[in-house]
Amino acid sequence: MRNRKREKEEHLERLWGMKEGEQEAVEYLEDSMKGDFDAQLVEELAEDGMVALSEGNRKIVLTESGEKEARRIIRAHRIAERLLHDVLGGEFETGACEFEHTVTSELVDSICILLGHPRTCPHGMAIPEGECCRRSERTTRNMVIPLTEAELNQSARIAYINCRDDMLLHRLDDLQVRPGIKVKLHQRYPCFVIECEGASIALDEDIVATICVWSQGPPVDRPKLELSPKEKKPRPWWSKGLMAGRKRHGKI
Amino acid sequence: MLINQLMNMPTGSPQIKKVMLVGLPNTGKSQVYNNLTGDYSVVANSPLTTLETKRARCRLAEQSYEVIDSPGLHSLYNPSEEELTVRDLILSEEIDILVQCMDACRLKQSLTLTAHLLTLGIPMVISLNSMDEIARKGISIDPVALSRLLGVQVVASVAVQGQGTEELKEAISRVEAGGPEIIPCGEKIEGWLAELGSKLPVEAPYKRAISLLVLLDDPLILDYVNKMYGPAAVNDLQQQVKLIKGNLRFNIGQVINQQRSRWLDRVAEEVTHRTKPQSHGFAQEFARLSRHPVFGIPILLVFLYSMFYVVVNVANVISEWMSDVLWMPVEAKISGLIPLGFWHDFLIGDYGILSMGLANALMTVLPILSVFFLVFNIIEDIGYLPNLSVLTKRLLGKLGLSGSAIIPLVLGFGCKTVATLSTKTLKSKKEKYIAVYLIAFAIPCAAQMGLNMSILGRIGLSAFVIVFSVLFVVEILVGMALNKILTKQGQGLVFIQELTAIRLPNLKGVLKKTYYRIYWFLKESLPVFLGAALALFVIDKLGVLTATKRLLNPLIEGFLGLPSAMTDAIILCLVRHEAAAGVMINLVKKGQLDYIQCIVAVTVTTMVVPCFANIMAMAKEVGGKQTLVMIILIVMSSFAIGGALRWTLVALL
Structure with missing residues (x-):
């Protein structure tokens, strides 16, 4: 028998996704879970007070605890x-x-x-x-830091961009400011200037702060996705880098 | 028979194929346009140089083409205002061939645009520019490999030197109908694109591009669909998007971006090879210093001083020489031939058509402008000006201007009309108003700058320093005041500005641009100079001028402390600043303006009223009423500031 707790969690997870997509139909849940949908389990969830069913069990929403x-x-x-x-x-x-x-x-x-x-x-x-x-907690040294805090004139690889504004992300992407690309912070004052793929770009501090980079060189060159996907590269970083991090921080 | 022939003639004018030049800002579109057509579109090492599209015909291999030069474009998605005009043009003009201008130094950025353009399915040619610069950086790009990977012809070129023009022409004439290959987006997304495309009418062009934009929630594409195919199509598309997105567990935009990034990383890697290790070139180092908060300012001052030096020591000398050798003997001869009286005054009197009109334009103003433009064009070609935006960013923030207003203001030092038109990129109304006002007010355009230097250089460097400090302080104070007074309307834009790479000036390009600037000056201004002299002559003879001078006397002589002859110059400012400057140079030569008067006169005439073209541009950007209000404010405040300056200087000196 499959793990009951785990199946419940899968259902809850899917319901969260439905909430993001503003969907409430049970039918929809059934569709998107495909074979994994379990009507009895949904009832159990309702009994646990995790979900609320309405309209003759056709609508389903998460309760507060759910x-x-x-x-x-x-x-x-x-x-x-x-x-x-x-x-x-x-x-x-x-x-x-x-x-x-x-x-x-x-x-x-x-x-x-x-x-x-x-x-x-x-x-x-x-x-x-x-x-x-x-709490914006910080370890003594994060692996990933905002570009605003990077050292000047040091190449740093972008880990990700902490920005939910699609338009802005697209604009940055057009300028090749995107995860995986190496950037350099040229100056902070009087205006932030970064170098990216051969071009210098002046931009607002707010935007630079959303660009997060690996603080001490990238872990590994990402495997090229267009190589055959099975071809796994050795990943020395995982053991080296993270272990080193573990020693330094005491815990991860 | 005849009817048959007519019937066989396809509709429209199919003989003429439309070629559109597109590319990122500052990638040499205008240069390629000039090379292809022999027409002249202003080229500068700066973004926002081309604001309007320009067209010209050319003939290649028995085929007529209409070549269209366009403003810079980053992507088809979510365009800014000036990019939108380009997108609309592409979507509505039935372009036969797209020529993408690429800067080899910004290959990946350019490839992003290529990926967007390929979705259109229009036959393409790529003009890969700046091949010399990339070689200097120690990188080689293989155009053949690029061509193979993209499925379009790629022509390597150095556009500023005209290299690659013949090859590009050949490539254009070789282009066959039928689109280039597409970059597949993956099975799932391709399916959605097809579904969306099927909601558009069968004959609709650019289905794939439009579907992609709709899928990415482009804010304006539905307007376009509405305009072309009606609200039913919009509704269908919206329904379909809802259906697709309802079931989605990822952000489509980001996934498409990631796919495109992978594609272009692969392309870039295959075509670029590093031939020598990366080194920091002099140009890069210089660019960095010019933006440095400490070293940047001396560099700016050195540029200003060298312009001043050249104007004073070269331009003024040439102008004196021309006046002495070419004009004085003529004047003496006329004076000897024609006795004092009406005809004498008409030709060489105070408002003579030859003395104030022709000699003023050709002997005084022309040599100064020629020399100044030469220096200014060199600085522009180096690419220094856009880098100034970094230095001025914080200062402008205090004036209520976000970063995106910087480039228009900096452009004001070139041509105030172009600068005013470029404020259309500003989305916030308040910001636009402030920028337009500041450009119209105390920023001297290149011509004014050159002539001011020439006038003040005759008095001394200190005069030049005083005038420009005053103008600078005035500009800051006015900006701060406007920032306080105006209420915020609309959202300021986030500031992301690509800076131009510094490069050595290209002598041929600089000379050509100087030639065109002088040519345009003569074409536009010479008739104005002559007309203005004639008009002043007429109102002088009618006695109106004397009456006006008497009327303005308390203001000009009493308040500003200037000789009444300066009234002529101020009146001429209404028509053309250069003409006023010519009159002032003559006054200085005759010793009619002393140190303080000269400073006050130059300060006032720089501010007093923008030229006619600038006023038209203002009306276009902020409307007629606002323009009128601005001009009244500008005129009043420039006299007030002139007066205050005079009294301060009198008290101090």
């Missing part, structure tokens, strides 16, 4: 995606799906701090804020 639980799972999932995508590159979906069911909130927060409190997952969906984000 939302809290779903939020925790989504956060774990998306943070995991961020970690696997930024650090390891390549396929991250399966790993994240496993991860979300096994980690504690504390561990998720630690990873979140390590990554500099990312706000979106690699698909561009919002990562729910954790306690650590609200």
Whole structure:
């Protein structure tokens, strides 16, 4: 028999997604869960006070406590995606799906701090804020820091851009300011100037602050996705870099 | 028979193919346009040089083409105002061939645009410019490989030197109908694009591009669809998008961007090779210093001083020489031939058509402007001006101007009319108003700058320093005041500004541009100089001028402390600042303006009223009523400031 807790979590996770897409139909949930949909389980969730059913069991929404639980799972999932995508590159979906069911909130927060409190997952969906984000916690040295704090004239690879404004992201993308690209901070005063792919760009401090870079050189060159996807590169960083980080910070 | 022939003639004018030049800002579109057509579109090492589209015909290999030069474009998605005109043009003009101008030094940025353009399915040619600069940086780009990967012809060129023009012409004439290859977006998204495309009428062009923009929620594409195909099509598309997005677990825009990034990383990697290790060139170092908060200011001052030096020591000398050798003997001869009286006054009197009109324009103003433009064009060609925006950013913030207003203000030092027109890129009404006002007010355009230097240089460097400090302080105070008074309307734009690369000036380009600037000056101004002299002559003879002078006497002589002859110059400012400057130079030569008077006169005439073209541009950007209010304010405040300056100087000196 499959793990009941885990299946409940999958349902809650899907319901969170429906909330983001403003969907409430049970039928929709059934569709999008495909074979994994379990009517009995939905009833159990309702009994647990996690979901509320209405309109003759045709509409389903998360209750407050359900939302809290779903939020925790989504956060774990998306943070995991961020970690696997930024650090390891390549396929991250399966790993994240496993991860979300096994980690504690504390561990998720630690990873979140390590990554500099990312706000979106690699698909561009919002990562729910954790306690650590609200406190803006810092380890002594984050792996990922905003470009505003990077050293002048040092090449740094962009980890991600902490920005939910699609238009702005597109504009930056057009200028090749995007994850994976190396940038250099030229000056902070009187105006921020960065160098990216051979061009110098002057921009507002607010925007530079959303650009997050690896603080000490990128972990590894990301595997080229257009190579055959099976061809795995050795990942020396995972053992080296993170272990080094572990020693330095005492914990991750 | 005849009818048959007529029937066989396709509709429209199919003999003429439309070629449109597109590309990122400052990638040499105008240069390529000039090379292709032999027409002249202003070229500068600066963005926002071309604000309006320009067209010319050319004939290549038995085929007529209409070549269209366009303002810079970053992408088809979410265009800014000036980019929107380009997008609309592409979507509505039935372009036969797109020529994308690429800056080899910004290959990846250019490829992003290429990816967008390829979705249109219009046959394309790529003109890969600045091949010399990239080679100097130690990088080689393989045009053949690029051509193979993109499926379009790529022509390597150095546009400023005209290299690659013949090859480009050949490539254009070789282009066959039928679009280039597309970059597939992945099965799922391709499916959606097809679904969206099917909601458009069968004959609609650019289905893929439009579908993609609709899928990305482009804010304006539905307006276009509405205009072309009616509200039903818009409704269908919106329904379809809702259907697609309802079931989505990712942000489409970001996924498409990621795919495109991977595609262009691969292309860029395959075509670029580093031939020698990267080194920091002199140009890069210089660019960095010119933006430096400490070193930047001396560099700015050195530029200003060298312009001043050249104007005083070269332009003024040439002008004196021309006046002595070419004009004085003529004047003496006429004086000997024609006795004092009406005809004498008409030709060489105070308002003589030859003395105030022709000699003023050709002997006094022309040599000064020629020399100044030469120096100014060199500085413009180096690419120094856009880098100034970094230095001035914080200062302008205090004036209520966000970063995007910087380039228009900096452009004001070239031509105030162009600068005013470029404020259309500002979205906030308040910001636009402030920028237009500041440009119209105390910023001297290149011609004014050159002539002011010439006038003040005759008095001394200190006069020049005083005048420009006053203008600077006035500009700041006015900006701060406007920022306080005006209420904020509309959102300021975020500031993202690509800075131009510093490069060595291209002598041929500089000479050509100087030639055109002088040619335009003569074409536009010479008739104005002559007309103004004639008009002043007439109102002088009628006694109106004397009456006006008497009327203005308390203001000009009493308040500003200037000789009454300065009234002529101020009146001429209404017509053409250069003509006024010519009159002032003559007054200085005759010793009729002393140190303080000269400073006051130059300060007032620089501010008093913008030239006619600038006023028209203002009316276009902020409306007639606001323009009138601005001009009244400008005129009043320039006299007030002139007076205050005079009394301060009298008290101090």
